[in-house]
Amino acid sequence: MSAVAGLAESGVTGLLEDPDREADLLQSLADRVLKRAAQRGADQAEVGVNSGLNREAGVRLGDVEVLEEARDRGLRVTVYCKGCTGTASTGDLRPEILDQTVDQALAIARLTQPDAASGLAEPELMATSLPDLDLWHPSDVAMEALIARAQEVEQAGRAADPRITNSEGASVSVEAALSVYANSHGFVGVKRGTRFSQHCILIASDESGMQRDYDWDARRRFSQLADPATTGAEAARRTVARLGAQRIPTGRFPVLFVPEIARGLIGHLIGAVSGGQLYRRASFLLDAAGTQVLPDWASLIESPRIQGGPASAAFDGDGVATRESALVADGTLARYVLGTYSARRLGLETTANAGGVRNLRFEGGDMSYTDLIGEMQRGLIVTEVMGQGVNLVTGDYSRGAAGFWVENGEIVWPVEEITIAGHLKEMLTSIRAAGTDHDERRGVQVPSLLVDGMTVAGQAAE
Amino acid sequence: MYQEVSEQLLAPAGLGSAEIDRALARLSSRGIDFGELYFQRRVREGWALEDGSVKNGSWDVDQGVGVRAVAGTGTGFAYADSLALPALLDAADSARSISRTIGDGKVSALKVANRVARYAGTNPIGEGDSAARVELLRTIDAYVRSLDERVSQVTVSLSASHDQIVVAATDGTLAGDQRPLVRLDIRVLMEEGDRREQGFSGGGGRYGWADLTEPEVWQHYAREAVRQATVNLGAEPAPAGHMTVVLGAGWPGVLLHEAVGHGLEGDFNRKGISAFSNRIGEQVATAECTVVDDGTLDHRRGSLSIDDEGTPSGCTTLIENGRLVGYMQDKLNARLMGVEPTGNGRRESFAHLPMPRMTNTYMLPGQHDPAEILATVEDGIYAVNFNGGQVDITSGKFVFAASEAYRIRNGEVCEAIKGATLIGNGPDVLTRVGMVGNDLALDTGVGVCGKEGQSVPVGVGQPTLRIDGLTVGGTS
Numbered sequence: 001m002s003a004v005a006g007l008a009e010s011g012v013t014g015l016l017e018d019p020d021r022e023a024d025l026l027q028s029l030a031d032r033v034l035k036r037a038a039q040r041g042a043d044q045a046e047v048g049v050n051s052g053l054n055r056e057a058g059v060r061l062g063d064v065e066v067l068e069e070a071r072d073r074g075l076r077v078t079v080y081c082k083g084c085t086g087t088a089s090t091g092d093l094r095p096e097i098l099d100q101t102v103d104q105a106l107a108i109a110r111l112t113q114p115d116a117a118s119g120l121a122e123p124e125l126m127a128t129s130l131p132d133l134d135l136w137h138p139s140d141v142a143m144e145a146l147i148a149r150a151q152e153v154e155q156a157g158r159a160a161d162p163r164i165t166n167s168e169g170a171s172v173s174v175e176a177a178l179s180v181y182a183n184s185h186g187f188v189g190v191k192r193g194t195r196f197s198q199h200c201i202l203i204a205s206d207e208s209g210m211q212r213d214y215d216w217d218a219r220r221r222f223s224q225l226a227d228p229a230t231t232g233a234e235a236a237r238r239t240v241a242r243l244g245a246q247r248i249p250t251g252r253f254p255v256l257f258v259p260e261i262a263r264g265l266i267g268h269l270i271g272a273v274s275g276g277q278l279y280r281r282a283s284f285l286l287d288a289a290g291t292q293v294l295p296d297w298a299s300l301i302e303s304p305r306i307q308g309g310p311a312s313a314a315f316d317g318d319g320v321a322t323r324e325s326a327l328v329a330d331g332t333l334a335r336y337v338l339g340t341y342s343a344r345r346l347g348l349e350t351t352a353n354a355g356g357v358r359n360l361r362f363e364g365g366d367m368s369y370t371d372l373i374g375e376m377q378r379g380l381i382v383t384e385v386m387g388q389g390v391n392l393v394t395g396d397y398s399r400g401a402a403g404f405w406v407e408n409g410e411i412v413w414p415v416e417e418i419t420i421a422g423h424l425k426e427m428l429t430s431i432r433a434a435g436t437d438h439d440e441r442r443g444v445q446v447p448s449l450l451v452d453g454m455t456v457a458g459q460a461a462e
Numbered sequence: 463m464y465q466e467v468s469e470q471l472l473a474p475a476g477l478g479s480a481e482i483d484r485a486l487a488r489l490s491s492r493g494i495d496f497g498e499l500y501f502q503r504r505v506r507e508g509w510a511l512e513d514g515s516v517k518n519g520s521w522d523v524d525q526g527v528g529v530r531a532v533a534g535t536g537t538g539f540a541y542a543d544s545l546a547l548p549a550l551l552d553a554a555d556s557a558r559s560i561s562r563t564i565g566d567g568k569v570s571a572l573k574v575a576n577r578v579a580r581y582a583g584t585n586p587i588g589e590g591d592s593a594a595r596v597e598l599l600r601t602i603d604a605y606v607r608s609l610d611e612r613v614s615q616v617t618v619s620l621s622a623s624h625d626q627i628v629v630a631a632t633d634g635t636l637a638g639d640q641r642p643l644v645r646l647d648i649r650v651l652m653e654e655g656d657r658r659e660q661g662f663s664g665g666g667g668r669y670g671w672a673d674l675t676e677p678e679v680w681q682h683y684a685r686e687a688v689r690q691a692t693v694n695l696g697a698e699p700a701p702a703g704h705m706t707v708v709l710g711a712g713w714p715g716v717l718l719h720e721a722v723g724h725g726l727e728g729d730f731n732r733k734g735i736s737a738f739s740n741r742i743g744e745q746v747a748t749a750e751c752t753v754v755d756d757g758t759l760d761h762r763r764g765s766l767s768i769d770d771e772g773t774p775s776g777c778t779t780l781i782e783n784g785r786l787v788g789y790m791q792d793k794l795n796a797r798l799m800g801v802e803p804t805g806n807g808r809r810e811s812f813a814h815l816p817m818p819r820m821t822n823t824y825m826l827p828g829q830h831d832p833a834e835i836l837a838t839v840e841d842g843i844y845a846v847n848f849n850g851g852q853v854d855i856t857s858g859k860f861v862f863a864a865s866e867a868y869r870i871r872n873g874e875v876c877e878a879i880k881g882a883t884l885i886g887n888g889p890d891v892l893t894r895v896g897m898v899g900n901d902l903a904l905d906t907g908v909g910v911c912g913k914e915g916q917s918v919p920v921g922v923g924q925p926t927l928r929i930d931g932l933t934v935g936g937t938s
Contacts, residue, residue, distance in 0.1 A: 060733070064536045069556040070813065073543055074524075088521040091543045101523070108519035111596050115517040143559070166734055203735050203856055212735065212856035245857075247933075250703045280512070280615055281658065282651060387861035388849045389883035389935065393651065393660050398700070398935040400852070400861030400885040417859050419883050419935025421702060455937045457702035 015053050015071075015176050016138040022051055022178055023190045029093060030182040033077050036102045038184065042079040042109070044120050046183035046319075049075045049093075053176050057146035059154055060169035064147055079105045083114030117344035120318065125340075125350065126187040127321035130314045134307040135193040138176060139222040146172045149228055153200045156232030161204070161240045168201035168212065170232065174222070187319040196222045200235040204243055211242035218441050220308055238383075241404075245416035247458040248405055254379035254432070255420055255454045256372055256406070259439040261382050262362075262449040266300065268424055269293060270357055270444070272392050273333060275342020284395030284425055288333050295431050296331035297364045304358035311443025317354030325351070327360060331429075362446040365434025372435055372450050374409035380456055381406060382420060395424040401456075418458040427451050463583065463767075464574045464628065467638035471503050471525075471626045475545035479572070482630045485547075486569045488554045489531050490632055493563035496532040496793065497554075498631040500770065501545060502812040505587045508621040511599040519596075528812035529553040532794055533561040541813045570634035577774050580758055580765045581668035583640040586622040589670055595620050602680055606650055609688045612695070614658075615651035620644075622671065629772040633793075637772035643667070643763065643919060644674050645908065648683050652691040661691030662865070665906030667761045683906075690847065690866050693878045700867065700882035700936025706842030707884060707932045708835060708870065712903035713848060715922035718753055719823050719911065720851035720860040721888040722746070726780050726788070727806070727818040727913075728795035730855050737858030737889050738786065746786045747892030750828045753781040755790055757805055757821030763907040764822040764921035771807035771816055778804045780823075781892070792818045810916040820911060824923030828898025832926040835897045837873040843934060844868045844875050845884065858888035883935040891929060899926030 015022050026049040037045035051073045058066040075098065076089040086108030090101045154170035178192040197218035204211050215235035217226040257265060269285075273293075277283040285293065294300070304322035306312050316322055318340045326334045338346070339354030367375065386400035398421040404411045435448035472478065482499065489497030503525040509516055526543040527550055538560030542549035599618050606616045625641040645666030652659055663686035666674060673679070709717060722738070730736035738746070747753075757766045757775030766775040771793050778788050791799070792807030795818055808819035836844065844867065851862030863883045869876045904923035911920040 060535070063534070064560065066537050066539060066815070067560055068539045068815075070539075070541050071543070072813065085518045087518060089523070091524040091526065097523075101521075104521040107592075108521060111593055112517055112519055113515035113596075115515065118517065168733065168735055210735070210737065210856050212854060242857075280617070280651065281653075282615070282660070386852045386854070386859070386885070387863050387883050388852075389861075389863035389881065391660075391881060393658055394880075396880055398863065398881065398883040398937070400859065400883055400935070402859070416857060417885055417887060417933065419702070419861075419885050419933060421700075421882070421935045421937045423937070455702045455935075457704075457933050457935045459704055 015051060015178060016140050019136065019178055019192055023180065026051060026178065026180040027188060029075060029098060030180050032095065033075065033098055033102055034182060034184055036099055037077065037079050040102065040106050042081055042106060044080040044184045045077060046120060047075065047077045048179060048181050050177065050179040054173060055143060055146065056171055056173035057143055057150050058169050058171035059147060059150040061167055062151060065169055067143060075101065077102055077105050079109050080119045081106065081109045083116065083118060084109045084112045085115065085118045086112060117341055120183050120185060121320050121340040121350060123185040125320045126185055127189060127315035127319060130189060131305065133305060133312040133314060135220055135312060137194050137221040141174050141222060146174065149198065152228040153198055153232045156229035157200050157202050157236040160233045160236035163204045163206055163240050163243060164202050164236050165205045166203035168203065170198065170200040172198045181319055183319055189315045189319060191313060194220055196225050198225060198228065198231050200232050202235045202239045204239040206243050208244040211239055213239040213242055242414050245402065245414035247417050248415050248456065249459050250457045252453050253456050254376050255451050256376050256379065256381045257449045257451065258381065258383050259437055259447055261385055263439060263442060263444050263446040264385065265427065265449065266362060266444060266446045268390055268392065269428055270337055273336045275336060275338040275346060277392055278336060279342055279345035282393045284392060289336060291333060292331045292429060293333045294328050294331045294428055298328065298331055298431065298434065299326055299363045300328040300360055301326050301363055302357050302360045306359050309359040310441065311358040313358050316352045318350065320350055320352040320354065322352045322358060358443060360444045361438065362434065365436055365447045367433050367435050369435050369437050369448050372433055372448055373406055373411065375433055376406055376450055377409050378407055380415065381411065397422050397424050397427065418456055420454050420456055422454040427454065463577065463640065464636060464638035467626050467640055468628055471501055471628055476547060477545060481547050483569065485550050485554050486630060486632050487567045488551060489558050490565045490569055491567045492531070492558040492561040493565040494531045494533045494558065494561050496632055498530050498629065500528040500812050501628040502526060502625065504623055504625045504811065506621065506623040507587050508619065509595050509599060510617065510619040511603055512617045514603055516596045516599050524811065526812040527553060529557040530815060531557040531560050535798060536560050537815060539815050569632045572630060572636040573634050575635060575637045575768065575772050575774065577637065577767050580767045580775065581642060581761050584642045584670040585624045586642050586644050586670045587624045598675055602648065602684060605681060606648065606684045606688060609685060610652065610692065612652040612654050613650050613688065614653045617649045619647045627770065629770065631772065635772040637768050639768050642669060644669065644671055646674050646680060646683060648687045650687045650691050652695055654695050657695055659691050659694035661687040661689065661694065663687040663690065664908050667763050667907045668765060669761050693866055697878040697880045699938040700879040701934060701938055702936045704931055704933050706839050707929045707934065708839060708842060708844045709927045709929065710846035711899060711901045711926050712923060713905040714845060715824050715905065715924035716848050716851050716862050718825055718924060719820060719922045720853040720862055721886065721891045722753060722781065723820050723823045724853050725855045725858065725888050726790060728789045728791040728799060729818050731789050732795045732799050736855045741786050744786050745784050746889055747781050747784040748895045749784045750898040751781055751784050751892050751895055752779065752826040754779050754826065755806065755820050755823045759822055762822050762904065762921050763909060763919045766805065766821060769805045769807045770809045771803065773803045773805045773807060775805040775821060790818045790820065792816055808918050810918060814916045819913065819918055820920050822904065822921035822923065824902065824904060825925060827900045827902035827925045830897045830899050832899045832901050835899055835926055835928050836870060836875060838897065839870045839928065840872060842870045843879065844870050853888060859885065860888050861885045879936065885933045885935065894930045895927055896930045897928040901925045
């Protein structure tokens with residue numbers, strides 16, 4: 001009871017000031033839940049408890065628009081009884097509610113049907129070394145400082161160009177998250193991380209109409225966050241560059257995807273080789289292990305234990321130790337992306353990817369962005385895609401897009417209200433060249449990618 | 463309704479009218495224009511079947527209080543996942559920090575708002591026997607598999623939520639609501655040779671399980687999912703280019719949601735960042751087009767008895783005979799624009815701020831028989847089902863992705879074509895509506911709308927429409 005009273009008392013800054021104490025509290029809750037599950041007849045159980053705080057200041061046209069201060073806590077428990085599974089979660093962490101939550105999970109497990117693939121990962125797969133991955137860099141930045149910084153970001157953007165006529169605002173936030181994963185093998189893992197971010201969304205207008213674009217940055221250390229003026233000015237540059245956008249004729253052209261959008265393409269590849277899609281046969285890359293999925297000069301390397309990485313973790317969502325490995329080596333799919341459950345469904349070993357890939361990097365590119373534009377000569381640069389037109393079952397890809405038209409290796413005008421279409425399998429293997437301009441802010445880091453021959457629809461055919 | 467909810471939600475946490483008054487007075491002790499407490503408890507239950515068996519179920523409870531204080535255009539916001547008084551007062555202290563001036567601590571006398579119930583207070587969670595829902599999923603699975611031997615994967619899910627909310631605000635608002643929401647989803651994968659295609663169907667609304675578990679209801683969705691997958695197994699690559707598009711009735715109304723709906727939300731227009739800003743009174747559609755946002759439809763997924771600010775929901779005309787006549791408003795944006803709130807103030811949960819959101823958005827029926835509309839098209843596409851859409855409210859560009867479509871040639875519906883993205887310009891697309899059908903239909907109740915990271919359930923609808931010129935993103 002004392003532990004829980006402590007929880008209720010710890011204020012917004014408690015997590016930042018004393019994360020060890022918070023971790024101890026969460027562990028005691030996890031322990032209570034696992035004990036109750038065992039007492040009530042669960043053969044196995046696992047529990048995740050998280051605690052987070054968020055402080056954010058948003059300004060618009062120089063005035064404060066939103067100040068937000070929040071603490072979140074939650075607990076999710078999964079129980080396994082004779083091959084049957086039940087899950088329950090609660091945001092109310094009082095002891096009697098935790099007990100009820102366990103009982104609910106057990107009640108569900110009594111109604112569900114046995115599944116041979118269910119249950120915890122084998123005990124010998126649990127992470128045994130839990131190195132400090134340098135993810136926790138708390139700075140208790142006061143709200144006043146966040147407001148001032150957001151004003152600086154927005155002001156830099158508004159001052160950058162006379163065609164910036166309006167703003168959707170700038171915001172700066174501090175986040176800290178701590179979580180405990182524990183299971184009935186006796187595994188207990190604690191994760192904690194800080195994240196500082198700033199965003200700026202601007203509106204530009206001229207006789208051609210209005211355009212909106214943005215820039216942002218996010219880092220684990222407040223001191224590493226981009227200079228406020230840089231984020232504001234970049235948001236302005238991107239927004240103004242879209243003014244006067246035109247449509248282009250329908251036809252087949254090479255397409256250069258900028259890093260943020262190229263990351264989506266590689267994301268579709270990751271999705272298609274993920275266990276859940278594979279055992280449901282809902283993938284255009286069924287049985288693709290050992291076959292070519294990217295050009296032979298390209299590789300995708302996962303490095304989950306990088307110090308300070310955006311997605312670093314020593315154990316996955318099942319408590320399994322993470323390790324560095326290639327997903328794609330020299331263009332060939334080296335393995336799938338599997339957690340314990342999907343691996344069992346497929347008769348394979350887990351790849352420690354419960355919860356997804358962590359710090360996956362596209363390797364093999366060697367060109368600058370400017371050189372890639374030159375290499376393309378004539379075609380489309382895509383800086384934005386819209387809509388849900390991606391079918392992982394068939395690989396069919398058709399999306400709204402905006403960007404720039406390139407003639408003679410130079411950007412000539414902005415483009416909007418067009419679609420780009422192709423088949424993912426062909427698009428991925430026909431990547432002609434890649435850059436070195438990886439988006440370092442993300443857990444999946446991809447540079448600009450030049451893809452040959454996609455169908456671009458705009459006006460009547462050329 | 464307020465009494466019933468407050469007894470279930472607030473009383474167990476030791477909160478009564480004295481505590482609510484105290485928290486509101488604390489908010490008002492700074493110079494604010496408006497302060498509000500939003501109490502919520504949401505319980506969700508879900509069951510999913512795959513490979514012929516129900517392998518997992520879930521039960522989730524979330525509760526808490528969101529407190530906001532508004533001064534001018536600024537909002538202070540804090541929330542707590544505890545309903546206890548100390549947490550409530552802490553949140554009030556954080557939220558009121560938006561204002562640096564001293565207030566008088568006065569609060570308008572709280573008065574329970576008038577409301578018309580758009581759904582019963584039914585609580586589907588734990589209603590009847592959970593084992594019956596597990597059994598129903600297995601029955602649906604067997605039925606789907608009996609429809610076609612090419613069916614290789616079936617996933618079926620049943621989900622329900624029950625939301626209890628209380629809103630108390632310094633403007634005197636005191637309101638409560640209980641919102642049931644149930645949903646059935648059926649997804650099939652069919653294989654023929656080396657082709658694999660999916661079909662999806664489902665529906666739901668604000669009622670209990672009973673309405674969803676009737677055999678004629680789920681059998682209809684099951685047949686529909688198999689039919690869609692069958693159509694897609696025979697689909698050919700879609701054309702690319704600018705062409706005439708006929709949109710079917712019902713769910714294709716996602717066009718209206720994206721192309722005009724978001725652009726007519728009060729916040730974007732107050733800030734002057736919507737492609738529709740400052741265009742009230744202008745002709746933005748052909749005269750056949752009248753579009754409304756209607757939260758008052760009984761039992762609909764997007765309907766609300768009151769919105770999340772306690773304002774009774776309404777039916778707001780957005781476009782009347784082609785002329786732009788109104789925006790959707792929450793309290794903040796209505797006050798700043800000098801108009802009345804329209805019952806569109808919605809939030810995902812107590813942990814999110816309310817903003818103007820759609821409820822059920824649809825176009826009223828026109829004169830034409832759908833067959834008559836198709837007959838007028840020499841060369842185009844007929845799109846009857848969609849995955850969803852997206853819009854850039856500033857440039858007005860929107861997309862929506864077809865999941866079932868056909869080629870039209872010489873007025874005849876011909877071969878099925880693969881799903882393609884359609885792209886257009888919001889302020890322009892309704893000026894190209896050549897014909898409006900007499901067959902208004904609303905969707906079956908599966909819509910989820912995302913805005914600034916917040917998801918809320920919505921409905922869409924329309925009659926059959928002919929649009930004279932949209933860009934179709936195929937490959938051939």
